[in-house]
Amino acid sequence: MTLHGQTAIVTGAAAGIGLAVAARLAAAGARVHCVDVSPALADAVKELSGAVPVQADLTDRAATHRLVHDIAERDGRLDVVVNVAGITQDAFLHKMTDEQWDAVLAVNLTAVFTVTRAAVQILRAQGGGRIVTISSASWLGNLGQGNYAAAKAGVVGLTLTAARELGRFGGTANVICPGFIDTAMTRAMPPDLQQAQVAKTWLGRAGEPDDVAKVVEYLAGDGAAFVTGEVVNVGGGYRI
Numbered sequence: 001m002t003l004h005g006q007t008a009i010v011t012g013a014a015a016g017i018g019l020a021v022a023a024r025l026a027a028a029g030a031r032v033h034c035v036d037v038s039p040a041l042a043d044a045v046k047e048l049s050g051a052v053p054v055q056a057d058l059t060d061r062a063a064t065h066r067l068v069h070d071i072a073e074r075d076g077r078l079d080v081v082v083n084v085a086g087i088t089q090d091a092f093l094h095k096m097t098d099e100q101w102d103a104v105l106a107v108n109l110t111a112v113f114t115v116t117r118a119a120v121q122i123l124r125a126q127g128g129g130r131i132v133t134i135s136s137a138s139w140l141g142n143l144g145q146g147n148y149a150a151a152k153a154g155v156v157g158l159t160l161t162a163a164r165e166l167g168r169f170g171g172t173a174n175v176i177c178p179g180f181i182d183t184a185m186t187r188a189m190p191p192d193l194q195q196a197q198v199a200k201t202w203l204g205r206a207g208e209p210d211d212v213a214k215v216v217e218y219l220a221g222d223g224a225a226f227v228t229g230e231v232v233n234v235g236g237g238y239r240i
């Protein structure tokens with residue numbers, strides 16, 4: 001129970017990586033506010049002790065700002081914030097519409113800014129806390145993912161800025177770049193593309209959501225007290 005008595009916020013917690021993160025932090029003893037737009041949220045987290053479902057659309061900037069501050073006010077603290085929610089709307093650049101660009105940037109970058117800004121306000125005043133943001137291997141660019149790659153590169157810069165600005169208040173901020181993880185997002189890809197992604201790993205398999213959640217738990221816990229401003233690849237060796 002390494003996070004006993006702590007308050008956490010996990011976005012995108014209704015499914016996939018976010019749900020696995022919520023489960024890990026709840027099992028570690030945190031009270032986990034699980035934020036997701038999906039109507040399946042309450043059902044998804046009902047078995048997790050200490051999980052509080054908060055159905056909300058993170059692209060509503062004012063509501064999202066309030067939501068983070070309300071949680072901190074009600075619990076009297078905020079210890080861990082994990083930005084997981086994300087979407088894809090893939091198209092090659094020459095065909096990408098303004099709507100596809102705007103939709104992906106709104107969830108994957110602007111909403112992360114809104115949550116992170118509110119979190120930084122609280123963590124500065126409180127004197128510490130942890131931010132973990134899920135970027136992606138695609139932050140270095142990926143065919144058909146110009147919008148997604150731009151957003152995922154953006155959150156790296158945003159989160160490493162948070163690490164610099166929070167440091168003297170005792171807070172940390174780190175980024176995780178998952179490789180190919182078996183979730184609804186990747187199961188929507190054509191099977192041959194999925195196999196090609198697995199072939200890029202040196203462990204010869206897709207990642208499980210819990211492979212990412214374990215690293216989030218580490219970054220949120222005491223073992224990572226002196227770890228900040230890191231970009232951690234969790235992808236079975238796809239970078240080597």
Ligand code: NAD
Nearest residue numbers: 012014016017036037057058085086136178180181183185
């Ligand atoms: P997923 O589709 O299973 O889960 C994403 C969750 O985000 C969903 O529950 C969805 O409802 C929620 N969400 C989407 N828009 C939202 C909004 N406006 N407000 C609130 N919640 C919203 O996807 P996943 O594979 O678990 O991905 C989680 C994160 O990990 C994403 O940021 C994704 O980009 C990133 N990622 C995934 C992989 C992978 O291989 N699956 C690889 C690298 C990075």
